[in-house]
Structure formats: structure tokens, C-alpha cells
Amino acid sequence: MLLLYILIGVYSLGMLFIFFYSLAQGHLLFHFIKARKEGSISPEPLSQLPKVTIQLPIFNELYVSERLIEAVSKINYPQELLEIQILDDSTDKTSDLIKEKLTSYPDVNFQYIHRENRKGFKAGALKEGLEEAKGEFIAIFDSDFIPDPDFLNKTLPYFSDQEVGLVQTRWTHLNRNYSLLTRLQAFALDAHFLVEQMGRNHQSAFINFNGTGGIWRKSCILDAGNWHSDTLTEDLDLSYRAQKRGWKFIYRPEIESPAELPPIMSAVKSQQFRWTKGGAECASKHIASVLSGKFPIHTKIHAFAHLFNSAIFIVILVVSLTSIAVWWAGVMGLIPENLFRIAGVFMIGFVIIAGVYLVSFFYGKRNFFQSLIGALWQLPLFLSVSMGLALHNAQAVWEGLTGKTSPFVRTPKFNLESGKVKLKTNKYLPSKIPVTTWFEGVLMLVFLVMVGLNIWAGTYAMLPFHLMLAVGYGLVFVTSFQSYGLSK
Incomplete structure (x- = not known):
């Protein structure tokens, strides 16, 4: 008994x-409902366009790297103010495909950076690329994304507030209707990118950079301690470090960043394992400093729920x-x-x-x-x-x-x-x-x-x-x- x-x-x-x-x-x-009712206020355009670096971390992507390069080449922004870093850690024929594809765009400022050791994995690639980045702002897209050509024109005005360190956009889904599995993933992710992100951002609680489809102020990344590779979710880790330093994050659901959903369960599990384990690692790393920090009680409660979800x-x-x-x-x-x-x-x-x-x-x-x-x-x-x-x-x-x-x-x-x-x-x-x-x-x-x-x-x-x-x-x-x- x-x-x-x-x-x-x-x-x-x-x-x-x-x-x-x-x-x-x-x-x-x-x-979320309150944010929807209040609507959004469009920021004033920047008086002077800044220099921007777009980082594309790639590792063994035979099937999507060419599509990504083609999409990024269409970004609507003055070429003299834009550089595009291809951070290639590939160990297969992806590198050859990328080099061949780049010959089709002689007038686009692509910077090809290839690493041999993959130290720090994605976080390490982003960190090494940042050392050479000339942009004041850093946009990041994973290999399965197709960026909106007007992504920079839509996001950069929000940085007119000097305290803003990140603007995150909403993922949409290229293959939502491919199968039952992709439909169910879209069903789940839409809740995160709408209710959770908007709900947290509306009350100035901690939100997270989603690893891609966002743009950082470079000085924010550096002030927060740069990229760390001690967790599997380097995006969530840097997000908390930056917001604990007082940087503001802005989430804009109307700016869409289309991407591919994993179409088979083994790929879903690989992604889920990284996200859930990395989230737990970040919880262990940050929860004590958040709860002991000088943040409003609702921020602490939602941070606890966020980190331990x-x-x-x-x-x-x-x-x-x-x-x-x-x-x-x-x-x-x-x-x-x-x-x-x-x-x-x-x-x-x-x-x-x-x-x-x-x-x-x-x-x-x-x-x-x-x-x-x-x-x-x-x-x-x-x-x-x-x-x-x-x-x-x-x-x-x-x-x-x-x-x-x-x-x-x-x-x-x-x-x-x-x-x-x-x-x-x-x-x-x-x-x-x-x-x-x-x-x-x-x-x-x-x-x-x-x-x-x-x-x-x-x-x-x-x-x-x-x-x-x-x-x-x-x-x-x-x-x-x-x-x-x-x-x-």
C-alpha cells in the first residue's frame, strides 16, 4: 500500500x-490577445543606412545550400553596405557546390569562410565569423531558410532605439502541407511564434532568439560575452545573457521568414533532442542569476517557465x-x-x-x-x-x-x-x-x-x-x- x-x-x-x-x-x-488588440507602431526609418553582415552557418547541406545562396543574393539592400558570410564547416561535397554557386554572383559581396575543425559547432562558426564581420548589425539564417528580400528594410528601423539588441521574426513553413508530420510540427511551432513570443514580448519578459530569422546589433552580442558553445542551444543562451545585461528584444510576427520543416520522424527527433536538452542546459546555467536578479516578479516567473518548459x-x-x-x-x-x-x-x-x-x-x-x-x-x-x-x-x-x-x-x-x-x-x-x-x-x-x-x-x-x-x-x-x- x-x-x-x-x-x-x-x-x-x-x-x-x-x-x-x-x-x-x-x-x-x-x-497575446492584448498585443493583437493594441496593434503595432511602425518605427521611423533610419536616417542613415548602416553596414550589415549576413551570416549563413552551413554544415553538410547538399540539398539546400544553393537555394539559400540564391535567396540571400536577392536581399534588397545597397551592395556597398552589405556583406554575406558563408560560414562553411562542411566535410562533404557541399563545399564544392557552394564555391560553384558563388561564381554565379560576381557582383554580390559573398565572403566564403571554411573551417576544418568545427570547434564549438554552430556557435564556434558564428563567433569566428563575427571576428571578421564589418557590419554594425548581424543577420543570421540557417541553411533551410529562404529570407524575405526586404528582410533588412523591415527589421533595421526597430534599431533606431539604441537599447534594442535583437529583432526576431516569425518562422513560416515552406512544406506545411507535405505530410501529417509537417502539419503537426507547424501546429506546434505556430503557438510558439505567436502566443509565446508575442505574449512574452508584450509584457517585456525574456524572449529568445530562435537561432535564425533574426538580426542582432553586433555590440549587443559582444557586450553579452559573444557566442558560447557550452550548451546545445547557443541562441537561447546568448538571448538570456543579453537580456540580463539590459538589452531590449523585439519580436515582429508580421515579418515572416520561410523555412523547411523536417519531413521524417528521425529528423524531428534530432531537432527535438537538441532543443530540449539545450533548453535544460540553459536552465541550469541561467535560472539562479535570473531569480536573484533585479527583475519584476512576472519576468522571473515566465523565465522559470520558459527555461524549464x-x-x-x-x-x-x-x-x-x-x-x-x-x-x-x-x-x-x-x-x-x-x-x-x-x-x-x-x-x-x-x-x-x-x-x-x-x-x-x-x-x-x-x-x-x-x-x-x-x-x-x-x-x-x-x-x-x-x-x-x-x-x-x-x-x-x-x-x-x-x-x-x-x-x-x-x-x-x-x-x-x-x-x-x-x-x-x-x-x-x-x-x-x-x-x-x-x-x-x-x-x-x-x-x-x-x-x-x-x-x-x-x-x-x-x-x-x-x-x-x-x-x-x-x-x-x-x-x-x-x-x-x-x-x-
Whole structure:
């Protein structure tokens, strides 16, 4: 009985964590709505155009590097004030492709910088490039982006305020409709780039540079200590260091930066692992100084929620496993029925979280009823797949919080929407199936059994939860297995 009570206690604490997490999300939603109602004030154009450096960090990108170079060459800005650094760490034929492509643009100020050792990975490349950068402002685009030709003209006016250190733009998605997986990723990212970023920025809470699609004041980067490579999310790390120094960040959702979404589960997992582990590493690095700093209480609360938001995956994993014991205790009559009614209050948290994603999903949609149909199936599938990723991401968070180091593994790019590249011919596909993938298959079977037991026992309180877990782990397992098999 003692073990059962411990499991019920752990389950309750996990639900409490999810509830408080949802309240923070709800507060961001409130400020997002306020920001939307207030609108934005267009800044005054700069009296004198500054010199700008665009940095393009690239590592083994056979399928997108040429597209990126072509897009950046179309940036609408005086050539004498613009330099474009190609920070190439490639160890394959990408370097030859880049050099060949650059011959097509003799009048564009491209600076090709190739490193042999990849020291510091992306952060190291950006730092070394910064040493040679002549621009007063530094724009950064990853290899899977297609920058807006007017990106600089739209972002630079916000730097008329000398305290502004960064302007971040909103990611949009080149291949949103490619597959179910890309649709669900877009569903998730839209919530971050609308509700979360706008909600934090509206109340002057800490926001983050998203690693690409943003432009920095060079002096801000240097004042904050330059790029560090001691976390897997160098963008989040520098963002917190700069804002702790007093620099202002501006987020502009109307300025769009189109990019590619990973089309297969192995690539999604690679990206998710880096983001969640890096976020946990930044939490360990910054939370003490933020909480002890002279910041408003709401800033500290949202910084805590921001830095530790990846811990939600550990909580979901723990709650899902302990829910089996709670279900059994309920069937056996070991838990008073009144406690189940009280526990229903915590379900409000799931309603709030669902609301955040639904609001972002309907943002800018013209046909309400068509969008409603899309939301009705995408929301439960998104929540299911998010739960199905809990095991994989929980491992990443645990490694980040405990200080286990790992190399920066970039997400493979595909450029499938061009029609020129086939998925199975991609040279960057992984071949080895991780052990966690097999455990995801085991968890799929466990919760399928629980679905059957819920129906057999006639207890339906946890049936939706267990059904979503079975579907989520099943989708993650099957799509993972399929994507790892593509390289064979």
C-alpha cells in the first residue's frame, strides 16, 4: 500500500506541475490577445543606412545550400553596405557546390569562410565569423531558410532605439502541407511564434532568439560575452545573457521568414533532442542569476517557465506511467470517489493548453469552418504525438539537467518541395535505430492494453488519456521505424 500511495502522490504532483504550466501559458495567451488588440507602431526609418553582415552557418547541406545562396543574393539592400558570410564547416561535397554557386554572383559581396575543425559547432562558426564581420548589425539564417528580400528594410528601423539588441521574426513553413508530420510540427511551432513570443514580448519578459530569422546589433552580442558553445542551444543562451545585461528584444510576427520543416520522424527527433536538452542546459546555467536578479516578479516567473518548459516531457512520462497505478487503485476502490472529482479541476490545465494552440491555429485563417475541421483532428493528434515523444525528449532533458555533454547534431535538410530531390536518396539519413525507439513500441503496447482494460472494467475517466498515449507512442514508433529504414 505504501508504494501505491507514493505512486498516487507522484501522479498528483505531476498533474499539479502541468496545471501551473498551463496557467503560465494562459497568461501568455492573455498578453497575446492584448498585443493583437493594441496593434503595432511602425518605427521611423533610419536616417542613415548602416553596414550589415549576413551570416549563413552551413554544415553538410547538399540539398539546400544553393537555394539559400540564391535567396540571400536577392536581399534588397545597397551592395556597398552589405556583406554575406558563408560560414562553411562542411566535410562533404557541399563545399564544392557552394564555391560553384558563388561564381554565379560576381557582383554580390559573398565572403566564403571554411573551417576544418568545427570547434564549438554552430556557435564556434558564428563567433569566428563575427571576428571578421564589418557590419554594425548581424543577420543570421540557417541553411533551410529562404529570407524575405526586404528582410533588412523591415527589421533595421526597430534599431533606431539604441537599447534594442535583437529583432526576431516569425518562422513560416515552406512544406506545411507535405505530410501529417509537417502539419503537426507547424501546429506546434505556430503557438510558439505567436502566443509565446508575442505574449512574452508584450509584457517585456525574456524572449529568445530562435537561432535564425533574426538580426542582432553586433555590440549587443559582444557586450553579452559573444557566442558560447557550452550548451546545445547557443541562441537561447546568448538571448538570456543579453537580456540580463539590459538589452531590449523585439519580436515582429508580421515579418515572416520561410523555412523547411523536417519531413521524417528521425529528423524531428534530432531537432527535438537538441532543443530540449539545450533548453535544460540553459536552465541550469541561467535560472539562479535570473531569480536573484533585479527583475519584476512576472519576468522571473515566465523565465522559470520558459527555461524549464522542456521538463514537461519528464512530467508527462511520469504521469502516464503512474496513471496505471492510479487507474488500478480506482478500480479496486482504494481511492475515494471525491478525490477523482477534485482531480477534475486539474483538467482545466489541458483546456488552457488546448486553447493556446487553437488560437494560434486560427491566426490569419480566412475560412473559419474549414479551419475548424482542421483543428478538430490536428489538436488531438498533436497532443498525442507530443505525449509519444515524451520518452525521447525526457532523456534529452535529463541529460541537460545532469550535465551530460553531447555533440551538436544538426537536423538534416531535404528540399523535397522542389521536386528535384527524392527522400530515399538523402545522404544524411540515419541507419541505426536507437534503443528508445523500441521502448516507444513497448509503451504503445502497454497503453493499448490499458485502453482495453478501461473498456473491460467500464471505467472511462482515464480512457481518453490512455488512448492518446497509445496513439501517440504508436505513431512515433511506426514513423521512427519507417524513417530509419529509408537509408537501407
